[in-house]
Amino acid sequence: MRSRMTRRRFLNSSMLALAGALTTSCSTTNQTLLRERNGGLDFSDFGTSNHYPYVQRVTPNSARLFWYSDDGGKLKKIHLDLTGLKQGENSVFVCHAEKKIYTPRTGRDLIIPVMSDSHAPYVVSDVINQIASEKGDLIIHNGDVVDDGDEFTHWQSFLQQTKEISGFGIFPSIGNHSRNSHNWYNFFDLPGLERTYTHSVSDLFFTHLDSNEYKRSVRGQFLGLQDEIKASEAKFKILVMHHPMQSIASAKRQKYSERIKNELLDLIDDAGFSLVLTGHDHVYQKSHLGRNRDITHVVNSPTGKSARAPIDGSYVEFSRQGYGYGVLNYTDGELHYTAKDNEGNVVDRVKIAKR
Numbered sequence: 001m002r003s004r005m006t007r008r009r010f011l012n013s014s015m016l017a018l019a020g021a022l023t024t025s026c027s028t029t030n031q032t033l034l035r036e037r038n039g040g041l042d043f044s045d046f047g048t049s050n051h052y053p054y055v056q057r058v059t060p061n062s063a064r065l066f067w068y069s070d071d072g073g074k075l076k077k078i079h080l081d082l083t084g085l086k087q088g089e090n091s092v093f094v095c096h097a098e099k100k101i102y103t104p105r106t107g108r109d110l111i112i113p114v115m116s117d118s119h120a121p122y123v124v125s126d127v128i129n130q131i132a133s134e135k136g137d138l139i140i141h142n143g144d145v146v147d148d149g150d151e152f153t154h155w156q157s158f159l160q161q162t163k164e165i166s167g168f169g170i171f172p173s174i175g176n177h178s179r180n181s182h183n184w185y186n187f188f189d190l191p192g193l194e195r196t197y198t199h200s201v202s203d204l205f206f207t208h209l210d211s212n213e214y215k216r217s218v219r220g221q222f223l224g225l226q227d228e229i230k231a232s233e234a235k236f237k238i239l240v241m242h243h244p245m246q247s248i249a250s251a252k253r254q255k256y257s258e259r260i261k262n263e264l265l266d267l268i269d270d271a272g273f274s275l276v277l278t279g280h281d282h283v284y285q286k287s288h289l290g291r292n293r294d295i296t297h298v299v300n301s302p303t304g305k306s307a308r309a310p311i312d313g314s315y316v317e318f319s320r321q322g323y324g325y326g327v328l329n330y331t332d333g334e335l336h337y338t339a340k341d342n343e344g345n346v347v348d349r350v351k352i353a354k355r
């Protein structure tokens with residue numbers, strides 16, 4: 001089925017605020033109340049095989065739970081605001097169906113898995129299982145979440161194929177396979193303009209850009225977020241976008257990346273960014289950029305579709321072909337990025353410079 005849910009329809013979907021309540025039973029009274037508040041939708045099938053609830057907007061004590069329900073033959077998106085959560089693992093029950101939800105743990109070590117290029121329905125399941133086993137605080141996704149952003153069934157496949165990590169708040173960047181797709185805005189619920197936004201957790205500050213717009217406005221996007229960037233007192237500023245600033249995937253991609261680097265590198269150097277996380281090339285790469293070569297630049301391994309071979313690795317410090325993911329570890333004021341393969345083995349590790 002090909003279905004485009006419009007933004008208007010998304011905004012019309014209903015919301016429940018269960019302040020402080022983590023358990024909702026499906027007694028007749030509660031079920032009636034839920035149905036009334038939610039435009040007559042039935043919650044009793046929550047958690048059944050084709051709904052795949054997932055979370056967005058995680059904070060240390062709240063989250064927004066989404067799922068799709070069958071509303072008279074049409075899929076309708078529902079969300080439920082959960083407050084009063086504890087940091088870390090929570091068990092939330094909606095009509096007896098349990099959903100594990102993970103919120104960021106402040107005041108302790110942070111674990112943030114970084115994934116890219118899942119290209120649902122071509123997701124590699126063992127990588128997803130490894131990411132789930134990290135039990136992180138949230139997940140960064142470097143884009144190309146689905147293979148065809150206009151194809152709603154691919155988003156459904158993403159929910160199905162990544163259900164092991166659907167309890168973690170995912171903060172994605174928009175890739176070329178989702179550019180101009182309404183589904184990006186319908187599926188995710190992100191801060192700011194959603195294709196560009198900032199968010200922070202503990203001492204880490206993330207800036208997400210839409211690198212599809214490299215010809216016109218990627219520099220403008222950064223400048224548009226400059227007030228938030230300047231106001232941040234986080235120890236580490238991290239740029240997240242889909243396209244890398246230098247590429248070892250193909251000559252065509254090298255040109256594209258060069259343009260992005262020319263647009264952004266001086267800006268992020270001046271603004272004190274320490275790390276650039278990207279994807280798109282489907283081949284892992286680590287290098288250092290900036291006037292003092294103290295900005296770590298990472299192209300994450302793919303988690304789906306294809307793993308390509310590097311064409312020229314001479315100017316990068318390390319590259320690798322294969323599926324995999326990364327993990328950011330923030331411990332005792334230090335930040336490390338570790339690259340892992342699809343079995344969870346460490347393949348590269350770098351300490352991120354404090355700027």
Ligand SMILES: [Fe+2]
Pocket residue numbers: 117119143144280281282
């Ligand atoms: Fe991709």
Ligand SMILES: [Fe+2]
Pocket residue numbers: 144175176177242279280281
């Ligand atoms: Fe891409």
